[in-house]
Amino acid sequence: MLVICCAACTPTPRPASLDKVAEVRTSPATREAEAWAPQAHAHALELERRSQQALAAGDAAGAALLADGALAAHEHAWVLARLARAERRRLSAEAELTEQQRALAELQAQEQRLSAEAADLELRARVLKNALPLAAHDTAGPERSEARRKAAAALSTQGRLLCVAARLLGEADAVKEPLARLDELDRELDSAAAGARGAGAGKAPKALETATELRGQCLRVISEARRRHSRSNPPRPDAATAGALLPAVPADQVLAELSAAGQSPARDERGVSVVLRDLFAANGSLTEAGRTQLQQLGATAKAHPEFPLLLVGHTASPDAQPAMDRQLASLGSELASLGLERFSTHDAGPRQPLLPPQLPRARERNQRIELVFVAPGL
Amino acid sequence: MQKQILASACTLLGLLTVWSTVRAQAPAVASNPVEEARAILQAVEADDSARELVSRAVNQAHVTLDQAAHTTAPEQRATLDLTALEWAEIARDLKRARDAEQASDRLEQSLSALQTELVRTRASVEQALARVGRARQELLDLERNKAGGSAAPGAQR
Numbered sequence: 001m002l003v004i005c006c007a008a009c010t011p012t013p014r015p016a017s018l019d020k021v022a023e024v025r026t027s028p029a030t031r032e033a034e035a036w037a038p039q040a041h042a043h044a045l046e047l048e049r050r051s052q053q054a055l056a057a058g059d060a061a062g063a064a065l066l067a068d069g070a071l072a073a074h075e076h077a078w079v080l081a082r083l084a085r086a087e088r089r090r091l092s093a094e095a096e097l098t099e100q101q102r103a104l105a106e107l108q109a110q111e112q113r114l115s116a117e118a119a120d121l122e123l124r125a126r127v128l129k130n131a132l133p134l135a136a137h138d139t140a141g142p143e144r145s146e147a148r149r150k151a152a153a154a155l156s157t158q159g160r161l162l163c164v165a166a167r168l169l170g171e172a173d174a175v176k177e178p179l180a181r182l183d184e185l186d187r188e189l190d191s192a193a194a195g196a197r198g199a200g201a202g203k204a205p206k207a208l209e210t211a212t213e214l215r216g217q218c219l220r221v222i223s224e225a226r227r228r229h230s231r232s233n234p235p236r237p238d239a240a241t242a243g244a245l246l247p248a249v250p251a252d253q254v255l256a257e258l259s260a261a262g263q264s265p266a267r268d269e270r271g272v273s274v275v276l277r278d279l280f281a282a283n284g285s286l287t288e289a290g291r292t293q294l295q296q297l298g299a300t301a302k303a304h305p306e307f308p309l310l311l312v313g314h315t316a317s318p319d320a321q322p323a324m325d326r327q328l329a330s331l332g333s334e335l336a337s338l339g340l341e342r343f344s345t346h347d348a349g350p351r352q353p354l355l356p357p358q359l360p361r362a363r364e365r366n367q368r369i370e371l372v373f374v375a376p377g378l
Numbered sequence: 379m380q381k382q383i384l385a386s387a388c389t390l391l392g393l394l395t396v397w398s399t400v401r402a403q404a405p406a407v408a409s410n411p412v413e414e415a416r417a418i419l420q421a422v423e424a425d426d427s428a429r430e431l432v433s434r435a436v437n438q439a440h441v442t443l444d445q446a447a448h449t450t451a452p453e454q455r456a457t458l459d460l461t462a463l464e465w466a467e468i469a470r471d472l473k474r475a476r477d478a479e480q481a482s483d484r485l486e487q488s489l490s491a492l493q494t495e496l497v498r499t500r501a502s503v504e505q506a507l508a509r510v511g512r513a514r515q516e517l518l519d520l521e522r523n524k525a526g527g528s529a530a531p532g533a534q535r
Contacts, residue, residue: 065457072438072464079471086478093485100492107499114506121513128520 014055015064021048021071029078036081044073112249116230123223130216150351152207153189156182157351159215161312164346165270165374166222168308169229178217185210219269230377251375254304258373261296271307271375275368280327286334294331297371298338309335309343310372315350316363327369411463412446415439418466422473431476432469439465 024030025048034041051066160182163175189207254272258265263274274297279290286294301309311331313324328345335343355362419439422432439462446458 062454062457065454065461068442069457069461069464072461072468075435076464076468076471079468079475083471083475083478086475086482089482090478090485093482093489097485097489097492100489100496104492104496104499107496107503111499111503111506114503114510118506118509118513121510121517125513125517125520128517128524132520132524 013060015051015060015067017064017067017071018048018051018055021051021067021074024071024074029081030074033074033077033081036084037077040073040077040080044070044077047073120227123219127216127220127223130212130219148208149189149192152185152211153193153351155208155211155215156185156189157348159211159218161310161346161348161372162215162218162222162269164344165310165372166218166225168310168342168344168374169222169225169376171221171225174221174225175218178214178221181210182214185214222269226375226377233377250304250306250377251373254300254307254373254375257300257303258297261300263293263297270310270372272373274371276371277364277368279331279369284323284326284330286330291334294334295338298335298340301335301340301373302338304373305342306376307373308376309340310370310374311335311343311345312370312372313345313347314352314366314368314370315347316353316357316366317350320367321347321349324369331369411459412443415443415459415463415466418463418470422466422469425473428473428476432472435465435469435472439463439469 025045030041030044047066047070051063051070054060054066055063160179163179163182167175167179185207192207251267251272255265255267258272258274265272265274267273276290276293279286279293281287301307311328313328315321315324324347328347332343332345350366353362353366354368355365357363357366419436422428422436442458442462442465446455446462449455449458
């Protein structure tokens with residue numbers, strides 16, 4: 001009886017988990033959870049309260065189970081706090097990202113605007129420079145005269161290619177007069193060359209000035225055509241630039257696509273050009289590699305139908321001209337078979353060498369075909 | 379001040395997002411905490427990428443479920459069932475927290491790259507401004523030369 005009485009009066013032992021709950025409740029993690037996940041924190045406190053009530057009522061087992069529940073609830077509150085913090089970080093980063101993307105788009109638009117303005121001003125300066133009269137030069141010896149004749153021939157060819165490119169952009173009327181004058185100039189230069197080879201009496205008086213002036217005229221025609229085109233066709237985003245913040249300038253797109261296709265394109269006043277070599281076998285037929293390269297270029301051209309094509313043949317010497325004409329005709333047929341319609345071929349002869357003919361390997365460097373994607377806009 | 383408002387808004391949105399996600403993904407009626415816990419555990423255990431992260435919580439949930447199954451007192455059994463559910467939810471929310479942290483990391487990386495791009499673009503804008511200035515000056519000089527009838531600069535051939 002005494003034993004039973006003693007047992008009844010002994011206080012219920014406090015479960016260890018309840019002490020652990022008290023310890024967890026005061027930890028920094030729980031204080032953080034109180035701020036970030038208040039409901040979950042309140043739930044944990046409620047379980048702890050119920051555990052203490054159970055203990056006071058003498059239910060040690062129930063108190064221990066509720067204390068275990070309180071521990072789990074505290075941990076859950078801490079996990080929810082971690083989740084809320086991560087969500088806040090994510091939302092904050094998203095907001096910042098949107099803001100920075102907007103700022104970047106504005107800056108890129110500004111850069112594009114300024115670059116276009118600079119390019120326009122530079123072009124106007126170049127046209128103006130070409131239109132200025134050259135300084136008078138003294139009577140020169142035969143070597144100097146020959147150098148001037150060659151320079152005039154190169155300038156005349158550059159001018160002609162610019163005018164041909166402008167014609168492809170629909171400026172046929174505007175280039176009629178400069179092309180006719182270039183024909184006349186070329187005749188003069190040819191006769192001067194014949195004279196130089198002969199008795200040394202051939203001269204092309206004022207040829208350099210005329211070539212410079214005509215080149216400037218052709219550059220002006222193509223620049224004005226492009227300015228008009230750019231005003232009426234501002235660049236728009238398309239599939240290729242969907243990921244970019246701003247649409248790229250069309251000529252830049254062509255340049256990028258050609259580079260990505262393994263070509264070595266370059267920008268010049270006509271547009272984007274690719275130098276083609278070794279397209280033909282010794283028997284004059286198009287090689288398989290040449291055909292593949294042409295098909296790749298044709299695919300780019302088809303993707304950008306607003307860019308007409310200009311095929312320019314450069315020979316290393318006048319005797320290579322007939323073969324070049326045949327090659328240009330063959331390439332023209334090949335382009336037509338690929339479904340391309342807007343293209344023109346032009347034989348520039350040996351007037352634009354890359355290397356002086358006396359240098360080693362000059363012949364193979366100078367003999368080349370250029371494929372120009374004529375840029376319709378600035 | 380603006381930053382503080384933005385931070386508060388983000389906090390509120392974060393809390394709301396967590397609350398709504400937890401609410402939306404919880405079963406509509408928690409009729410049986412055991413079934414609910416088992417469903418959550420099944421979903422969590424199906425994701426191998428989170429196995430290590432959630433292993434302790436998953437294990438605790440299973441142990442508590444077993445304990446509940448062997449308990450005869452209905453009140454104690456109910457307490458254990460709810461504790462098991464709590465552990466299952468801990469596992470699920472741990473995985474969610476990790477996913478949100480990874481998403482934040484990715485966004486912050488993009489932000490860092492974007493900030494570099496911003497600096498670069500600012501420099502390009504400065505360069506473009508200088509280029510416009512130079513081109514304007516050149517054009518002005520050429521127009522003066524043209525008006526004066528002199529030859530192009532550097533045009534001696």
